Amino acid sequence: MSFAAMTEEECWAAMRRRDKAYDGRFIVGVLTTGIYCRPSCGARQPLRANVRFFADGAGARGAGLRPCKRCLPDDVGRDEAAVLAAIAAIKDSEEPLALADLAQRTGYSATHFQRVFTRQTGLSPAAYARALRDERARAALSDTRRVTDAIYDAGFSGPSRFYGQMEGRMGMPASAWVSGGKGTTIHWAIVPTSLGDMLVAATDKGVCRLSFAEGRDALESRFPAATLVEGGAEFAVLLKEVVDAVETPAQGFDHIPIDVKGTAFQEAVWRELRKIPAGETRSYAEIAAAVGKPGAVRAAGSANGANNVAILIPCHRVVRSNGSLGGYAYGLEIKEELLRREAK
Structure with a gap:
């Protein structure tokens, strides 16, 4: 979002929480000290009446301010x-x-x-x-x-x-990965839900794929040499639990096992997503801060989007800092409906 599209209230809020994601988007000018800073500057924060916001350092210098030697905004x-x-x-x-x-x-x-x-x-x-x-x-x-x-x-x-x-970083042994999942059995099914047809797939360790508007072709592209088994008695029990999680997400689904692997950062983000209580949301900035990387808001968004098991890793509970829904891989209508159900 450009500076022109931001309100002063949003700039002030970003500065108050020292949000590094806003560095480069605008400049904070402190009229009483005559300096300008990044929004994330660690210096003592001024009173609101003494602050003016600028699009860049040139604008701040034009107002007679000089760059902060602590945060080096330029x-x-x-x-x-x-x-x-x-x-x-x-x-x-x-x-x-x-x-x-x-x-x-x-x-x-x-x-x-x-x-x-x-x-x-x-x-x-x-x-x-x-x-x-x-x-x-x-x-x-x-x-x-x-x-x-x-x-x-x-x-x-x-x-x-x-x-x-x-080994141990992909949800199946590396020896299986090099052969496209050979030796791994994945049970799967497409089931109707009130949110649309849903693909559910699981290894013996847990759910490895949960998505909407996907079919067997999507699984084959991910695991071309795996043995794909449709349905099955043992899978039916897990499938019912997953469907229940979609229909009544506020009831909780931490007991459902999942089998997903990513980079260390992605896995840290996914763990934080699973900590968000039903009925609550977090911003991308809050997730980044929770994993100890407050400046990695974009990376947190990318990790959020790389989630392979929708709902069970509740990426739908992440919204923008201004409270708007932001994006969702399966459409904002599904995201909005999930949040509505959980708010009950």
Whole structure:
């Protein structure tokens, strides 16, 4: 959202909670001290009557203010450019890049760059590189090349490193993943609900996919070599519990097992989503702060969108800071209805 579209009340609220997600969107001018700051500045906060908001540093300087030496508000654009440059370097490099190397490329000290990168992305440079390598491995292993070639192409030093890194992080053993889920049995069904047809799929560990307006093709694309079994007596019990969770979400569904894996940051976000009580909502900023990454609001939104089991990981309970619903993968009507039911 641009500064022009924001109200002064929203700017003031963001400044009061020192919301790093708003850094770069507007500037806080303090008339009594003659300085301007980022919204997240850690300095003592002024009285509302002494504050004026600006679109950028140029506007603040035009009003006779000077930049804060504590939060360096004019460096926001530089921070973003530095992070983008580091991400490009990580993607282009065939070998892991040391933090000192990345910092030198961007002109920051290693310690400061680590903070800047983590604030922007929600991950440290090293964790980002690992997540990127994991994604490359998953993509490479889905084609028809030899597994060993795919592992090396993804950036692992060898098969043993791949298995050690990936085991237990994908909801099924890495050995099953490299063959598209071979050896894994997934029970599934499409059931009618008051919110529309719902796909439910589960391994022996728990629900691995819950979505609307999807069918068997979607499962096959995710697990092309898995054994897909429609229905089944044992699955019927779990299926009923999932349907009940959709129809009466306020009753709770923490007892339903789930089988999902993601990056460390994604899993932290999903755990926080499951902590939100029925009938309540949280903002993306609150979720980011809850996982210890207050500046990673965008990353929290991405993790929210990467949720594979709708409702059981209640991403519908996350709204924008202004209280509006925001987005939802299966349509805002479903999100609104789920929140209405839980509010009862």
